[in-house]
Amino acid sequence: MTTLPPTTAKIELRHVTHLYVTPRQAFMAVKGIDLRVEEGEFICLVGPSGCGKTTLLSLIAGLEKPTAGKIFIDGVEIKGPSRQVGYMLQQDYLFNWRTIEENVMLGLDIQHIRSKETEEYALHLLEEMELINFRHSYPHQLSGGMRQRVALVRTLTCQPDILLLDEPFSALDYQTKLKLEDLIIETLRRHKKTAILVTHDLNEAVAMGDRVFVLDRNPGRIRKEVMIPPHIREPLPFYARNEEGFTTLFNQVWKEMEASSHGTD
Amino acid sequence: MERTDVERIHQAYLREQRRQKWLVTTTQLALLILFLGAWEWAARAGTINVLLFSYPSKIWAMFVEKISDMSLFPHIGVTLAETVIAFLLSTLLGVLIAAVIWWSPFLSRVLDPYLVVLNSMPKVALGPLFIVGLGPGLLSIIATTCAVSVIITTIVIYTSFKEVNDNYIKVIKTLGGNRWQVFTMVILPATIPAMLSSLKVNVGLSWVGVIVGEFLVAQNGLGYLIIYGFQVFNFTLVMVSLLIVAIVATLMYQGVAYLERQLTSQFK
Numbered sequence: 376m377t378t379l380p381p382t383t384a385k386i387e388l389r390h391v392t393h394l395y396v397t398p399r400q401a402f403m404a405v406k407g408i409d410l411r412v413e414e415g416e417f418i419c420l421v422g423p424s425g426c427g428k429t430t431l432l433s434l435i436a437g438l439e440k441p442t443a444g445k446i447f448i449d450g451v452e453i454k455g456p457s458r459q460v461g462y463m464l465q466q467d468y469l470f471n472w473r474t475i476e477e478n479v480m481l482g483l484d485i486q487h488i489r490s491k492e493t494e495e496y497a498l499h500l501l502e503e504m505e506l507i508n509f510r511h512s513y514p515h516q517l518s519g520g521m522r523q524r525v526a527l528v529r530t531l532t533c534q535p536d537i538l539l540l541d542e543p544f545s546a547l548d549y550q551t552k553l554k555l556e557d558l559i560i561e562t563l564r565r566h567k568k569t570a571i572l573v574t575h576d577l578n579e580a581v582a583m584g585d586r587v588f589v590l591d592r593n594p595g596r597i598r599k600e601v602m603i604p605p606h607i608r609e610p611l612p613f614y615a616r617n618e619e620g621f622t623t624l625f626n627q628v629w630k631e632m633e634a635s636s637h638g639t640d
Numbered sequence: 641m642e643r644t645d646v647e648r649i650h651q652a653y654l655r656e657q658r659r660q661k662w663l664v665t666t667t668q669l670a671l672l673i674l675f676l677g678a679w680e681w682a683a684r685a686g687t688i689n690v691l692l693f694s695y696p697s698k699i700w701a702m703f704v705e706k707i708s709d710m711s712l713f714p715h716i717g718v719t720l721a722e723t724v725i726a727f728l729l730s731t732l733l734g735v736l737i738a739a740v741i742w743w744s745p746f747l748s749r750v751l752d753p754y755l756v757v758l759n760s761m762p763k764v765a766l767g768p769l770f771i772v773g774l775g776p777g778l779l780s781i782i783a784t785t786c787a788v789s790v791i792i793t794t795i796v797i798y799t800s801f802k803e804v805n806d807n808y809i810k811v812i813k814t815l816g817g818n819r820w821q822v823f824t825m826v827i828l829p830a831t832i833p834a835m836l837s838s839l840k841v842n843v844g845l846s847w848v849g850v851i852v853g854e855f856l857v858a859q860n861g862l863g864y865l866i867i868y869g870f871q872v873f874n875f876t877l878v879m880v881s882l883l884i885v886a887i888v889a890t891l892m893y894q895g896v897a898y899l900e901r902q903l904t905s906q907f908k
Contacts, residue, residue, distance in 0.1 A: 381892075403892040438810070438813055438814065441677070455815050456813055456814055456815075457816070458816055461814070462811075462814035463661050464807055464810065466807070468805070468807045468808055468810075468811050470808070470826070470829070472829045472830075472832070481811075481812075481815060481825070482816075484825070485812060485815045485816055485817040485821055485825070486815065486816050529811075533815060533816075554705075577807070609819070
């Protein structure tokens with residue numbers, strides 16, 4: 376059962392359990408999570424609110440230390456935030472007092488790796504996202520979708536191998552969201568990144584992911600893993616939605632979600 | 641709808657705006673003139689005690705006289721210098737203390753009751769201690785003023801430090817930032833608007849501190865003029881001093897407000 380697989384996974388969670396302790400109670404957010412993510416994979420986590428999706432991201436990002444269990448990246452146990460992991464939040468959280476360019480360079484400043492080369496790479500990413508003309512603008516001059524694209528560039532500038540996406544589309548309007556989904560998938564594939572997306576939009580999860588995990592709550596556990604077949608996972612999310620079998624998969628995930636939400640606690 | 645119609649409606653709107661603004665200004669001026677006129681009239685008719693309230697015309701005459709013989713300027717200079725120094729010092733100290741207690745949650749919990757007590761206490765009551773400790777002069781006036789405003793500055797700025805959205809801190813942390821970087825890259829820049837608006841409060845508090853300090857010890861300054869005028873029962877002098885305090889304090893407040901607008905223009 377617990378023998379090591381022959382190859383090291385990009386991300387591996389072994390029996391991860393995490394508790395949040397408050398004066399009133401100790402609350403088990405996730406319990407006994409085992410998860411392997413291979414290099415270049417796009418994983419989606421869905422589940423009812425309170426199932427510990429965001430907790431898992433925080434743990435993988437090294438923002439919190441799991442109460443029990445271990446997390447490995449490239450076979451090395453993580454001890455804290457690392458340069459290998461980029462994190463994208465629900466909202467862009469751009470710094471209003473910095474220009475777009477300075478916002479994008481934030482990670483370089485923090486890690487003291489700002490040089491001509493890294494700056495050029497950041498500007499190249501801005502160009503890829505069609506934001507280069509706004510490099511001297513301030514965030515409040517940009518639309519929501521543009522701002523979230525800047526946030527993506529900010530995350531990618533430090534060249535992480537792994538991207539953690541915490542509902543990055545939830546604050547956007549539907550049209551912008553669909554476009555950004557495609558853009559993110561394209562960008563991640565081009566740069567060969569591994570990604571974990573947390574979302575409560577099942578449609579989005581099926582359209583974007585290579586594998587979808589449905590979580591249970593109280594405590595958070597993996598309930599079901601759904602594999603997305605190649606003909607749905609290969610096209611961009613916008614087209615994946617029109618592929619045959621998409622609705623069937625969606626319904627399958629939907630049923631799991633329903634069962635998870637109404638399951639006995 | 642024709643383009644000219646749109647233009648016409650916009651023009652009408654602007655006209656109405658201008659009219660409103662003119663109406664407000666006129667009413668403000670009328671109110672001031674009415675007040676001064678009533679004062680002058682009441683003083684001449686003997687309905688109010690002129691020894692205490694003087695006459696607007698006499699106050700104005702003394703104001704002009706003191707300005708033209710330059711005898712007021714040293715007093716204004718001294719008081720202004722004290723106010724500005726004390727204001728800058730207490731703001732700086734307030735930010736510094738706030739930063740220290742932000743840095744150490746333990747210290748912030750330890751210091752909490754002390755801050756509450758110090759904040760509730762009327763700090764001008766410490767005046768005598770400063771006079772004995774620092775000597776009757778500039779130093780004790782500045783110390784009194786700092787005592788008046790530093791605690792509230794600390795509390796206001798520390799509160800604004802804590803109110804910074806955690807997700808901004810998360811951004812820094814996920815990029816590998818340490819606590820010092822969280823402070824310099826998020827906490828400090830994000831709270832500049834809050835700090836500037838606490839500066840505006842501090843302007844008023846600094847004037848309170850300086851005037852009271854001058855009441856207690858000074859040989860010159862506007863507070864000294866007020867207390868001197870009171871001792872020789874020259875209430876015209878008291879009124880002139882009050883007028884100048886009002887003017888200078890307003891200018892200083894407007895200066896800080898201008899600074900606030902300039903520095904926070906991109907914080908929308």
